[in-house]
Amino acid sequence: MKGIGISPGIALGKVFIYKEPEIVLFKKQVEDLNYETERLERAVEEGLSQIENIYDQVLKTLGKREAEIFNAHKMIMKDPEFVGLVERKIKSERVNAEWAVKEVVDYYIELFKNIEDGYLRERVLDLKDVSKRLLRILLGIETVDLGSLKEECIIVAEDLTPSDTAQMNKEVVIGLVTGLGGKNSHTSIMARTLEIPAITGLKGITNVAKNGDFMIIHGKEGLLLLNPSEKDIKRYKEKKRSYEEFKLKLTKMRREKSISKDGIKVDVLANIGNPKDVDKVIENNGMGVGLYRTEFLYMGRNKPPTEEEQFKAYKIVAERLAGRPVIIRTLDVGGDKDLPYLNLSREKNPFLGYRAIRLCLDMIDIFKMQLRAILRASAFGNIKIMFPMISNVKEIREIKRILEGIKKELRDQKIPFNENIEIGIMVEVPAVAIHSDIFAKEADFFSIGTNDLIQYTLAADRGNQDISYLYSQYHPAVLKLIKMTIENGHKEGIKVGMCGEAASDEKLIPILLAMGLDEFSMCPSSMLKARWIINKTSKTEVAAMLDAILSLATAEEVEKFIDEKIILS
Template sequence: MLKGIAASDGIAIGEAFVYKKAEIKAEKHIVDDPIREEQRFDDALDTARKQLEDIYEQVKSEMGDDKAEIFETHLFILNDPEFLGSVRHKIQKEKLNAEYALMSSAEELAEIFKNMGNEYMSQRADDILDVSKRVLSILTGNKNFSLSEISNQCIIVAHDLAPSDTAQLNRKKVSGIITETGGRTSHSAIIARSMEIPAVLGVDSATSSIKNGDFLIVDGYEGIVHINPEEAILKKYEAKREKDLENKRLLLRYRDVESITLDGKKVEINANAGGIEDIEQILKFGPDGIGLYRTEFLYMAEDKLPTEEEQFRVYKTVLEKMDGKPVIIRTLDIGGDKNLPALNIEAEVNPFLGYRAIRLCLDRIDIFKTQLRALLRASAYGNLKVMFPMITNIHELRKAKDILEECKAELKNEGLKFDENLEVGIMIEVPSAALISDILAKEADFFSIGTNDLMQYTLAVDRMNQKVSYLYDFFDPAVLRLIKMTIDNAHKMRKHVGMCGEMAGYLPLIPVLLGMGLDEFSMNPSSIISVRRLIADLKYEDCKLLADNVLQMTSSDEIKNYISSIEIPVFKK
């Protein structure tokens, strides 16, 4: 048995296919005809662009715009004048062969990005190397096996899966995924969840411990992999898988029902969205609304800032598609792990503690007002609520609201309509905001708890750093106490509290969060029906007692053991 990170729920049973990419080396040599060599490079670039455009369209149609964004980044790299200029210089001036010129330039640029010391730039370094290897394989004629070509039912075992690998999986043939790297928030995990493929990531020595043809069980709930299991273990998991399949059939009953507990407590189950393209898919799961609509992708898609009119059209379309259901749109949340090409933000030593989110908007009021005006204009076409990210003190909230009032006055003078009663909320995602949530609740219309950042800042842990990722723990008492404090302080002022981080769709903690009094859960759309079904099986009064007991406990292990011992349907899978 091997242990890893439970990255995508489900049980997979089948034979292993160990996927190892051939390492293509870029040998260095001098060429006689640099012009012809540059033409070889240009031809390879054209082929790579066409491949990526095809992948982009496939992912966009099957999984949505936010999942396809990574391939836009790859295309951007293949059109970057600085990167391409370095390659061409090596070919033209140094008379190096295209293969070596390409990879030496890619490695130099990737090294610069890795040394910038933040997660976003480190990911860009990986993107540069990934896309360069694609071009290299075209130049050398070494075509790597594509996972789309798999013809037999199998479980993929790999050191790592690049986004292009995962996106091209034949979901009819691949029943599970195991990798040696990655975690619950990695590209592979997100795409696996979208495809509903069970996945266990971060499994040390998986490719050396598992051989082609080994019979495997992948437990995506517990993060466990069984290799050639005994009959008793196999029967246990076959029964568990059958129960899973039956549960999925039962879940269809809960698509359009209200989210109410057995004793009458009603909550909202909403979806997180990253673009207009997500809305059709989201509506298939019957959400009560959108609890988080991310706007940063509007800004990151091109090398220029979106205009007020461009933004207005997008927000208006989203509201119309949601047909009166509430839509919480978060204002620009750039910085930290997300960069904005049009702003050319300088690299920072600690970007997650730096110039990001509301801080950037309050500094660049021109950008902020453009977005706020677009949002206000769109509010006339649906049930819009606006939310400010990363508020750390009352001054930021007041200043942001003052700028919003300025925009309202401008629109009134221009004779443009907007919702005069527009609700304005904030994200609680830093400990300072949770600690003064009693103060903030007096001036915000609602809260949404962003657990991804709240955990990162509270526990001082980089969730993408595998050496410390074990500290990134949903069950940590400090995080749970901050959540309870936030909910209580908001409710004293009769304010609504939602949650839009990963924790909101994490089934084992739903009863605890419900018992704490959380009003709204916003999550990946594919989790909506599972959460709704669970809530329908719970009693609110039981959950309150459960939450009270959890908040008295001293460690995450104690909390996990206690919760797993309770008679809750989710633990009977």
């Protein structure tokens, strides 16, 4: 069977079928409305207590970034609009609390059902997770405790919520297989963080596999073998052994530099979301941070972070990296990532709407506060500023004007900062890539954001499974835009990096190296593998193939060419 590989690795073991207990709801008319609203209040309190325990558990085992998922769950459970709607339905329709919860959740799901944006779809999944917890508490339904599993197993489920994944016993769960989900779902992210092989996209798998069946999964390839032959078991045990040995070899790459076989040096940097992530960057000897996402500071709260809070979060990263570059991306939220306290209106097409730099240039006080904090922190390390979602030159010029005004304020107040701080832009809009010769005259560096560049170029939402076949980093049009951007940046003497997921794509790294990419920025856990690939690649040899690659017609042809012609040795 073939699914979607979401977390690499090979697992061989017995199947444990996980099915959520069925929730059967009936609409009942109630007389005592106070009793019913009190039932709801007690269930909300119990739900918050459970989520708080999960948050603490995930914080200890996985870190703040993964734990933030459950902050979002707490916000939903405490949301006065959500809980208030349920209470009003109980009182106005005189119905039981369970039915009121169901009706309100159905209302929200209907509201969001036609939205293609992946981020908002994840919020709907969060709402479903929270509502199921609330309904189980109200109905007194006990769930299977995945934390109590004693024997090694591969969990097979139609779907796994973040709560399910967070509570499972990591000592015995050796693999995950689900019918539903995507590469960027919370469960996928957790599986990769825990380094558990995982596959998704196998709808109906719980009707095919049974408890006790033997299963092999290949997380990178998305392959699943159910009740395999002895020959297959032997073959995959050998593959697993080779994979584990290779992982061990990669640890030696911490001492190596990122230099190609023919002596071309590049930098491998990390994408981080909070100061705690720096531990992994240092552990893997990363050359710095190519993308510091600042959204975490703004989320899970009811007002923007203060200048001082931001300053401390930026300063600690700069100090710990001791002179290595830290590229801080300014706030990248908007119609698709709602911050309640910004009172943003709903948009039909949020990825093309009021977000990122467009929002910041409008909400100027929030923008200036962040820029002040970044400038102040620049006195403590090699900080650079990067602006997302740039689409025209006027935006950069306006940013420079604002930045100069803030610099003057800091000088007048005798507050130290780096006078020569570099400012760069993300190249994620096709118009910017095409016009990159002009933009290169205005910026100190480029960072190619492939996640958005691909979806804008190919008109394919990266979070939409129905059209996932259209979204590909191997598409010749995307590769031509990347090559054009690198060449135009170099003509003006500026560095060009990449911070999208393509920067860690094992097949694409040799192509990007051959195109002249200066910096590869990625998830810290991918850095050692990327360094190994760079060390095994001859830039000159792959560069000689670029014309042939870019003349191909489809993404499939490009991928096939790479598989057959680019052999690392």
